[in-house]
Amino acid sequence: MISQHLPYNDRINDRNAKNAKNAKNDSQYARAHHELDGHFIPDASVPLHTELYKQIDQLEAIDMDELVKLLADVDDNDETSSKPVSLADFFEGLAQLATMGVVEITEIVEAIHREVILRPLGRFNDKNVNNWQRGFTGRIYGTIRHVMLMVGNNLASVLRIYKNFIVQKSAQPLPDSLKKLVNVLNGVMGDHLVNNQNTLAIPMMLYTQDGKPQNEALSGRIAILCHGLCMSHLSWQAQENNDLGAAIHSSQPDTTVLYLDYNTGRRISRSGRKFSQLLQELVDNNPNISQIDLVGHSMGGLVSRSALFYGEQDRLDWIKRVGNLITLGSPHHGAVLERIGNYVQDIIAKLPFAGSLAKLGDMRSAGIIDLRHGSIRDADWKALEGRSVLPQDFRHPARLPSGIKTYFVASALLETHYDSKVTDLLGDSLVSVASALGEDDAEHALFVPDGHKAIFYGVNHMNLIHSRRVREQVVEWLVDNGRSDYAGRPRIHSYPRSLDVAV
Structure with a gap:
């Protein structure tokens, strides 16, 4: 030995x-x-x-x-930092990102070049593709990638040194406009940022209503708002007088409203595990917290469900304090747009001379891929090669924890009744009504009473967090806090007051 x-x-x-x-x-x-x-x-x-x-x-x-x-x-390949992205981090990460973008484009161009040369000769197979790298043309592409990586890494190193030794004491926070841009980049390629240790990768953090990181003592009841794909904690406050957090605090002055910020490009299950750990630390540091309410928009609802799943699995203490879970347009059974994108990518991959363009689809984040079927468990992707998820019928069920009041909100662009198949399929333009309500014919159905479900007509996916009708319904559920028997009531249908809607 x-x-x-x-x-x-x-x-x-x-x-x-x-x-x-x-x-x-x-x-x-x-x-x-x-x-x-x-x-x-x-x-x-x-x-x-x-x-x-x-x-x-x-x-x-x-x-x-x-x-x-x-x-x-x-x-342990987690976030690159536990602090908010600063202005210096932004420029350092941007330099590295520009380099990585050139490298990715070079690889796609090389793949297309290789296919155009080899396919007409009948030599487009694994053996000749592997031999390509040792040839003259393959070496030229390899040199380009190597030079770009070297230049980008050196530039990033210089900016890092400047940040650490010159502007360390006066680090400037990102302006809100750049903060939103960084969150969009994280949604599109957040897992790539983490894997390359890019300083643009957003750490998971809680923010207060005034936009500052949460570090004060907490007690009583708290409500945590979780944003969706490519959004940020600032998205809830993007429009004046339409702030859901402010409405919750106004109706319940003793409730502290917090906003979760996280990298939406990471695997949803990884974000869920991280969120579960964050909530446990929050409870450990603030033992006087009596109740936790979770409100998630789109992907934020899936991250909340994933945190609840792993919190219950790990028997963590924080889950015992959760009172309500409310999701707004969350694709519990997948998002139509991601399925269409994956279908188109598969078609392109099978076309001669265009198959290499399918690599563009592989550049999208793992978080977006998880939205295909609403995957919130590690088991749905860990055993697979590449960046994919199990097919819909083979994904692992993740039932809701017992004892928590759960409410699902769906929306539809058309002002027609839910019974219309067109309305159901189109949904809010990104998520179907059935998916947002957790309805499925198989074992993946989320058994939430009809009285805990609401459909808002004439509202698109993004406006769910700003709609007055949605805001009023969420506040009503939280104020009631499980005292009324909503389970015995029929499903809620909400229509625009200014329109004559045919039901």
Whole structure:
């Protein structure tokens, strides 16, 4: 067995020696057998346990410390920072992002070039594609990528040094306009930012109503608003007099309203686990918190559900304090737009000379891919190669925790009744009505009473967080706090007051 006290290079040399010995034993073992009537009979001069020793030597050659470290690096690849993105971080991350963009485009151009050259010759196969990299043209593309990475990394290093040693004491926060831009970038390519340790990657944090990071003592009841894809904690306050958080605080002055900010390009299940840990830390640091209400818009509702799933699975204390879960237009069973995008990408991948363009679809974030079927569990993607999710019928169910009052809000662009198939399918232009209400024929259906479901007609997906009718309904549910028997009531249908709607 390789000694763990030897230096790393010595352990490698020892391992190589053992591998050479194993190869020699393999040769001796093969010669020591002869075939008789289709069966291999071992020679008596060679021990029967030679093969067993060979397998044991291979197992012993594994450096377990290195393996554990590798697995830890994969699992702990979390946010690059625990502080908000500053102005210096923005320019540093932008420099690296520009470089990575050139590299990605270079790879797509190379893929198209390779296909155009090889396909007409009938040589577009795995063998020739692998040989391409060793050829003259492949080396030129490789040189371009290498030079761009070197330039980008050096530029980012210079900006990092400038940030750490010159502007460290006077770090300027991002203006709101740039903050929104950074959140859009995170939604589109947030997992790429994390994997490349880009300073533009947004850490998960809680903010107060005045836009500052939450660090004060809390007690009593709190409500946490979770934004959707490519949005930020500022999105809830984008329009004056339409602030849901302000309406909640006005109706319940003793309730503290907080806003979650997170990287929407990451896997939803990773964000859910992180949110669960954040809430546990919040409760540990503020034991006087009596109740937690979660309100999630779009992806924010899925992240909240994922946090509840893992909080219950890990038997964390914070989940016992959750009173209400309200989701606004969340694609519990997937978003139509992402399914269409994936379908188009598959078609392009099968077209001659255009298949390489499908790589453009692979650049979208893992968070967007998870929206295809509303995947909120690690099991829906961890066992797969590449950046994909299990098909809809094979994803793992994630039922709602018991004891928590759950309310689902859906919206529809058309001012016609839900029974219309066109209204149901079109939904709010991004999410169908059935998906937003958690309705499904299979085991994935979320069993929420009809009285806990509301459909708002004439409201699009983005306006769910600013609609007066939606705001009034959410406030009503939170003020009631489970005292009324909504479960015995019919489903809520809300129509624009200024329109004559046919029901």
